[in-house]
Amino acid sequence: MNSLILIWQVACFLAGASLVWMLTLIALRLIRTRREAILQKRRDKITDAMSRILWDETGAAVIDNKRLWKSQMVPEVFLGFVALVRGEERERLIDRLIGNDVDDQFRRLLHHRRKSVRFAAVEALAYFPGLSTARSVDALIENTKAADIRIAGMRTLVSIGSYPLVPDVMAELSRPNASARRLQSVLSGLALHRLQDLLEYLQRPGISDTERACLLEALGASTDYSVLATLQAALQDEAPTIRAAALEGLADLAHPDAAPAIAACLRDSDWNVRAAAIRALRESAGYAYASEISALLSDPVWLVQFESAQALVDMGAPGRNLLESSTRDPDESVSRTASLALAELGFAGERP
Amino acid sequence: MPAKILVADDDRLLRGLLQHKLAAAGFEVDIAEDGGTAYQLASTMQYALLVLDAMMPVMDGFEVLRRLKDNPYTARLPVVMLTARRGEQDVMDALEQGASEYLTKPFIPDELVLRIRKRIEDDQARELYAQTQRNLPNERIA
Amino acid sequence: MMDVILTVSKFIGLMVIVTGVVQYTNYFTQLVLATIQLMSSGKAARPDALWRRYSDTVPPIAILVPAFNEEKTIVESLSSLMAMQYPNYEVVIINDGSSDGTLDVLIKAFGLKKTSRLYSPLAPHEPIRAIYRSPHQKRIVVIDKANGGKSDALNAGINVSRAPLFCCVDADSVLEPDALLRTVKPFMEDPERTVAVGGTVRIANGSIIRNGQILKVQLPKKLLPLLQTVEYLRAFLMTRLAWSQLNTVLIISGAFGLFRRDAVLQVGGYSLGTVGEDMELVVKLHRDLRERKQDYRIKFIPEPVCWTEAPETLEVLRNQRTRWQRGTLETFERHGKMAFNPRYGLVGVIGFGNILISDVIGPVVDAIGYILFPILAITGTLPLDYFLAYVAVTSGFGLAISVGSLALEEAQLRRVPKASDLALLTGICILENLGYRQLNSLWRIRGGLQYLQKSQSWGVMTRKGFTSY
Numbered sequence: 001m002n003s004l005i006l007i008w009q010v011a012c013f014l015a016g017a018s019l020v021w022m023l024t025l026i027a028l029r030l031i032r033t034r035r036e037a038i039l040q041k042r043r044d045k046i047t048d049a050m051s052r053i054l055w056d057e058t059g060a061a062v063i064d065n066k067r068l069w070k071s072q073m074v075p076e077v078f079l080g081f082v083a084l085v086r087g088e089e090r091e092r093l094i095d096r097l098i099g100n101d102v103d104d105q106f107r108r109l110l111h112h113r114r115k116s117v118r119f120a121a122v123e124a125l126a127y128f129p130g131l132s133t134a135r136s137v138d139a140l141i142e143n144t145k146a147a148d149i150r151i152a153g154m155r156t157l158v159s160i161g162s163y164p165l166v167p168d169v170m171a172e173l174s175r176p177n178a179s180a181r182r183l184q185s186v187l188s189g190l191a192l193h194r195l196q197d198l199l200e201y202l203q204r205p206g207i208s209d210t211e212r213a214c215l216l217e218a219l220g221a222s223t224d225y226s227v228l229a230t231l232q233a234a235l236q237d238e239a240p241t242i243r244a245a246a247l248e249g250l251a252d253l254a255h256p257d258a259a260p261a262i263a264a265c266l267r268d269s270d271w272n273v274r275a276a277a278i279r280a281l282r283e284s285a286g287y288a289y290a291s292e293i294s295a296l297l298s299d300p301v302w303l304v305q306f307e308s309a310q311a312l313v314d315m316g317a318p319g320r321n322l323l324e325s326s327t328r329d330p331d332e333s334v335s336r337t338a339s340l341a342l343a344e345l346g347f348a349g350e351r352p
Numbered sequence: 353m354p355a356k357i358l359v360a361d362d363d364r365l366l367r368g369l370l371q372h373k374l375a376a377a378g379f380e381v382d383i384a385e386d387g388g389t390a391y392q393l394a395s396t397m398q399y400a401l402l403v404l405d406a407m408m409p410v411m412d413g414f415e416v417l418r419r420l421k422d423n424p425y426t427a428r429l430p431v432v433m434l435t436a437r438r439g440e441q442d443v444m445d446a447l448e449q450g451a452s453e454y455l456t457k458p459f460i461p462d463e464l465v466l467r468i469r470k471r472i473e474d475d476q477a478r479e480l481y482a483q484t485q486r487n488l489p490n491e492r493i494a
Numbered sequence: 495m496m497d498v499i500l501t502v503s504k505f506i507g508l509m510v511i512v513t514g515v516v517q518y519t520n521y522f523t524q525l526v527l528a529t530i531q532l533m534s535s536g537k538a539a540r541p542d543a544l545w546r547r548y549s550d551t552v553p554p555i556a557i558l559v560p561a562f563n564e565e566k567t568i569v570e571s572l573s574s575l576m577a578m579q580y581p582n583y584e585v586v587i588i589n590d591g592s593s594d595g596t597l598d599v600l601i602k603a604f605g606l607k608k609t610s611r612l613y614s615p616l617a618p619h620e621p622i623r624a625i626y627r628s629p630h631q632k633r634i635v636v637i638d639k640a641n642g643g644k645s646d647a648l649n650a651g652i653n654v655s656r657a658p659l660f661c662c663v664d665a666d667s668v669l670e671p672d673a674l675l676r677t678v679k680p681f682m683e684d685p686e687r688t689v690a691v692g693g694t695v696r697i698a699n700g701s702i703i704r705n706g707q708i709l710k711v712q713l714p715k716k717l718l719p720l721l722q723t724v725e726y727l728r729a730f731l732m733t734r735l736a737w738s739q740l741n742t743v744l745i746i747s748g749a750f751g752l753f754r755r756d757a758v759l760q761v762g763g764y765s766l767g768t769v770g771e772d773m774e775l776v777v778k779l780h781r782d783l784r785e786r787k788q789d790y791r792i793k794f795i796p797e798p799v800c801w802t803e804a805p806e807t808l809e810v811l812r813n814q815r816t817r818w819q820r821g822t823l824e825t826f827e828r829h830g831k832m833a834f835n836p837r838y839g840l841v842g843v844i845g846f847g848n849i850l851i852s853d854v855i856g857p858v859v860d861a862i863g864y865i866l867f868p869i870l871a872i873t874g875t876l877p878l879d880y881f882l883a884y885v886a887v888t889s890g891f892g893l894a895i896s897v898g899s900l901a902l903e904e905a906q907l908r909r910v911p912k913a914s915d916l917a918l919l920t921g922i923c924i925l926e927n928l929g930y931r932q933l934n935s936l937w938r939i940r941g942g943l944q945y946l947q948k949s950q951s952w953g954v955m956t957r958k959g960f961t962s963y
Contacts, residue, residue, distance in 0.1 A: 008887075410707060
């Protein structure tokens with residue numbers, strides 16, 4: 001009989017516990033609904049206050065509700081505004097916020113217990129340059145465990161002109177959950193302002209292919225033609241990702257001197273590299289290599305075919321003429337690709 | 353009579369901002385909160401210009417633009433695209449379809465107002481010019 | 495004689511209890527894992543923050559929409575797909591040999607023109623008759639092809655599309671405007687390894703939908719969809735989220751899923767002639783990537799991305815469930831060698847073990863229990879009080895699990911609109927144990943029987959349109 005009672009007890013306990021759990025949740029929900037209504041009201045007030053600053057061309061309106069500016073929602077609302085307007089209105093908004101010490105408040109919010117608040121605060125600080133911002137964002141990057149917040153912090157540092165150290169940025173790449181694509185903009189910023197550090201890191205022995213690829217791609221943003229040699233040397237690398245990344249960098253630089261080296265990559269064994277080479281040539285060589293590019297109309301990979309056709313069309317009349325004449329090529333695959341491409345890109349040339 | 357402008361955007365913030373800015377610049381402003389309403393208003397009322405967002409519920413801005421340009425009654429309504437989409441293809445598509453301007457967010461409010469004013473004045477000037485030409489004695493044209 | 499019957503029924507009774515315990519332990523583990531996952535992922539970012547953070551760097555996506563006899567809704571569906579918040583995507587509609595005017599209404603509404611497009615036939619499908627594009631809306635591509643079923647249509651879409659990622663969508667699913675931005679996040683965070691991402695599918699019945707947009711979220715007013723709401727919460731928020739944590743997600747709903755094009759082409763696209771093509775593809779991906787010893791992730795995100803209409807009548811629901819069961823069993827058979835095979839790691843043990851327990855053995859044992867226990871109780875072999883206690887304890891567990899998933903939803907997502915709705919759902923959790931669960935087991939057995947018969951009606955089913963897609 002004992003086991004029977006035990007089973008019943010378990011059953012009753014489970015059912016009872018679930019119901020109590022649910023009742024608690026419902027009660028919490030009621031409380032939360034009310035709290036959210038209050039928060040929404042405050043958000044609307046912040047929005048109103050910022051709107052008034054935007055419209056107030058004379059600067060006469062007085063908006064000094066200290067409590068309002070202390071809210072954890074200010075960074076988020078602010079970001080909504082700067083995503084919308086720039087120019088005089090944005091400057092005025094930033095000035096008035098500084099006048100109300102809102103930037104101090106943003107720096108304090110970097111320690112907020114909610115991640116979404118910290119995230120918004122660090123992003124918003126990108127518009128409030130200065131030593132104290134740089135210092136507090138540095139501290140945040142040092143202490144936070146969340147990769148996305150660290151990367152957001154680095155982006156903020158780049159935009160306020162306080163550049164993070166290259167090894168610190170590269171360390172992000174080797175950590176799990178790295179958003180390499182978001183890091184790329186940080187690296188581009190470093191390439192523009194801290195080129196020597198980037199180049200030094202590139203020379204380090206034992207860095208991974210991913211790291212090198214990211215660095216090479218970023219070099220394109222340096223606008224410094226002295227990196228041409230580095231990029232061209234990387235075209236000889238045995239890893240296709242490195243070659244493709246170097247080509248992306250060269251495409252950004254768009255320097256005609258690199259064209260012969262890029263053109264050599266049109267015959268690369270990896271199709272990603274071939275496609276990248278076409279894109280890079282388009283940027284740096286005008287129509288000098290039109291016939292070499294048109295040879296890829298018969299490439300075994302359709303994406304390369306497409307890139308070459310697109311490149312020819314973009315060259316204007318000479319390229320397009322070449323494409324037109326390719327539609328009469330004896331090689332079936334060339335003529336087919338050429339006519340399909342012309343038709344697809346909106347020009348006549350489809351064969352009957 | 354002030355010129356009437358239709359603003360189509362699903363963002364409350366932007367609608368408020370433009371309403372204020374455009375009203376201060378002496379325009380009358382109508383509001384549409386989604387693409388469907390925008391198309392309906394634009395094809396039933398007379399506006400001097402439409403400020404159009406791209407990503408809106410019901411019907412996206414590009415589709416609104418295409419339908420307006422396909423409709424002979426609205427084909428000549430000047431459209432200023434104001435959107436967060438920054439892709440080259442988007443810009444070219446919109447201009448190709450007949451948008452008069454393409455501005456990306458974040459935008460400079462004063463610039464938008466200037467462009468709108470210029471656009472409307474140009475239209476009025478062209479109309480005036482056509483009228484004076486029509487009213488001239490025939491031999492002077494020949 | 496009596497002795498033999500007694501021993502046999504005792505043995506069967508023990509079986510029922512053991513599987514019951516295994517199933518519920520399994521559920522509890524899932525609940526714990528899902529809780530950990532949800533806690534660590536934190537609250538979902540607001541849509542405008544997503545756009546600000548990711549719109550500059552996200553890869554292009556092709557949305558693939560297979561359509562079969564959708565002339566009434568397809569224009570509206572496409573219009574709402576064009577209004578998604580994502581910087582660069584194209585929408586590829588695949589008209590799968592519709593017998594109604596699906597293609598004509600599209601041509602008329604969007605001013606489509608016949609064009610040609612470069613593509614290689616990498617995945618197999620029925621011949622494409624023509625490709626249409628809009629001269630003004632470059633993001634629209636419409637493929638007209640001979641009828642071949644959903645997998646076939648999707649394969650054609652994969653071939654013709656260009657983007658590195660593709661998103662398969664049912665023509666009748668209603669997407670959240672920021673669905674793509676949310677689901678692409680794992681691809682951004684782990685671009686090398688992520689090959690597929692699924693998201694939570696919710697039930698749209700009862701909500702106000704206009705022009706392909708959810709205007710107001712409301713709970714269904716009818717009982718069957720309400721029961722399914724609880725079921726979906728459990729399946730997505732608990733099971734899939736838990737398995738995502740262990741990289742053993744075996745199914746990404748056909749209603750919405752984001753995939754890496756090259757990985758899917760590597761396995762030859764969708765398999766033709768399957769009932770559960772969505773599950774089969776994911777299992778196939780796991781198998782291929784494990785066999786090639788690749789480090790990969792198939793992820794699941796808890797945020798709702800897609801809303802779908804649930805069956806409101808018993809008959810339609812029954813057909814849906816038997817079809818799901820057939821699909822599961824079919825996939826299980828086709829890739830059976832992965833089960834408990836150390837070569838396939840956790841996928842073989844947890845993924846397939848789970849199917850074995852809850853889809854293969856589970857329904858059978860359940861049914862035996864439902865039939866046997868009352869008989870035993872009536873004949874006096876099993877004391878009535880023990881029988882009742884057993885029913886009570888299983889219902890208690892069932893309730894605790896359902897309430898647990900409801901709590902997950904409430905703690906993190908809060909998409910159940912009102913406090914009173916929460917109370918209603920709690921009631922449904924209790925009700926679910928009295929009849930619905932049993933009905934489900936029955937349908938699964940029906941599906942199993944049909945699967946064993948290799949029912950010939952499959953070909954016809956795929957041509958019926960969406961609900962059967």
